[in-house]
Amino acid sequence: MTDTIERATEDAVAEVRVRDLTVLYRTAQGERPAVSNASIDLRRGQITGLVGESGSGKSTLALSLMNAIPEPGRISAGSVRVEGVGDVTALRGEHLRKVRGAALGYVFQASQNSLNPLKAIGRQLLDLGRSHKVQDPRTLVAKARELADRMGLDGQRVLDSYQHELSGGMRQRIGIVFALVLNAKVLILDEPTTALDMISQAAVLDIVRQVHEENDLATLIVTHDMGVVSEVADRLAVMYGGRIVEDGPVLDLLRRPAHPYTRALIRATARITGDTAEAKALPGRPPDLTTVPTTGCVFRERCALAMDICAETEPRLTAWAEDRRRACHAEPAAVTGESS
Numbered sequence: 604m605t606d607t608i609e610r611a612t613e614d615a616v617a618e619v620r621v622r623d624l625t626v627l628y629r630t631a632q633g634e635r636p637a638v639s640n641a642s643i644d645l646r647r648g649q650i651t652g653l654v655g656e657s658g659s660g661k662s663t664l665a666l667s668l669m670n671a672i673p674e675p676g677r678i679s680a681g682s683v684r685v686e687g688v689g690d691v692t693a694l695r696g697e698h699l700r701k702v703r704g705a706a707l708g709y710v711f712q713a714s715q716n717s718l719n720p721l722k723a724i725g726r727q728l729l730d731l732g733r734s735h736k737v738q739d740p741r742t743l744v745a746k747a748r749e750l751a752d753r754m755g756l757d758g759q760r761v762l763d764s765y766q767h768e769l770s771g772g773m774r775q776r777i778g779i780v781f782a783l784v785l786n787a788k789v790l791i792l793d794e795p796t797t798a799l800d801m802i803s804q805a806a807v808l809d810i811v812r813q814v815h816e817e818n819d820l821a822t823l824i825v826t827h828d829m830g831v832v833s834e835v836a837d838r839l840a841v842m843y844g845g846r847i848v849e850d851g852p853v854l855d856l857l858r859r860p861a862h863p864y865t866r867a868l869i870r871a872t873a874r875i876t877g878d879t880a881e882a883k884a885l886p887g888r889p890p891d892l893t894t895v896p897t898t899g900c901v902f903r904e905r906c907a908l909a910m911d912i913c914a915e916t917e918p919r920l921t922a923w924a925e926d927r928r929r930a931c932h933a934e935p936a937a938v939t940g941e942s943s
């Protein structure tokens with residue numbers, strides 16, 4: 604599996620290499636994996652959209668990239684190698700804190716609530732600069748102002764404001780400004796536009812795309828909204844039950860999804876199918892940590908193509924076409940509908 608990834612990334616530099624990553628959370632039934640054996644690259648110059656229903660492990664994977672899994676969760680296996688930094692899962696304390704922000708810019712889910720209510724935004728920006736030993740705070744402020752302006756905010760006004768003076772959508776955009784302002788090469792955005800209406804979502808993602816291109820970043824956008832991310836991402840990775848079940852270039856993946864879960868997700872997204880009446884909700888519910896199958900394929904209970912082997916053996920994520928991987932026992936053609 605690892606070989607496949609190495610070959611696929613020859614022409615695009617992998618800024619982040621996640622290998623065989625497993626993350627456990629404690630439940631009443633003992634420790635259970637929220638992410639299981641995940642391997643993925645974030646390539647320089649590319650936006651990767653990480654999609655899947657609620658509880659599929661997207662945020663957990665994103666948090667692992669910063670070694671920020673909350674206690675009593677833990678990374679139990681695997682590595683997250685960041686170019687110029689090394690394995691982030693081995694970092695602790697001050698070293699880890701410096702890497703977060705400077706090498707890895709991130710906006711957490713619900714980041715619109717993560718600002719300090721007692722300090723003006725500009726002060727918080729200066730605190731951020733100080734904690735990362737930024738030599739020239741003026742340039743930092745000017746850059747933040749410019750980014751905020753580009754996101755449709757009045758940059759100066761926002762820097763002078765307190766959190767309670769800003770709407771949820773404004774705070775979300777400030778979160779993105781903070782993630783970008785330290786010039787990190789890796790940008791991780793977890794549901795970056797949930798507090799925004801559709802038009803603002805598109806505008807903010809457009810700016811993210813521009814800044815991403817200007818700085819040749821490796822960007823990960825986590826979202827359950829496949830429609831939104833499909834318009835901005837270069838690649839998609841699909842998660843289900845803690846597994847990456849499929850990934851590949853966005854257009855190819857949308858055109859011929861090769862995992863039954865991806866196919867169902869696309870069918871359920873009117874924005875992609877272009878037809879609200881045609882959009883079919885995916886029947887059943889995604890598993891949680893205690894209900895996810897421990898043997899066989901995690902998707903089999905909702906899968907129209909399930910076979911005997913799917914209850915016995917977990918399919919591995921393997922290459923099946925140029926730059927495409929999938930974890931499914933069915934023949935690719937049985938899923939894509941193409942003749943093999």
Ligand SMILES: Nc1ncnc2c1ncn2[C@@H]1O[C@H](COP(=O)(O)OP(=O)(O)OP(=O)(O)O)[C@@H](O)[C@H]1O
Binds near residue numbers: 656
């Ligand atoms: N701190 C925690 N302790 C225990 N279980 C957790 C914790 N955080 C997440 N989980 C569980 O881990 C699984 C994966 O959660 P995660 O938040 O990574 O999924 P997600 O795909 O990001 O979902 P969402 O879109 O709802 O954020 C879920 O079953 C969730 O309930």
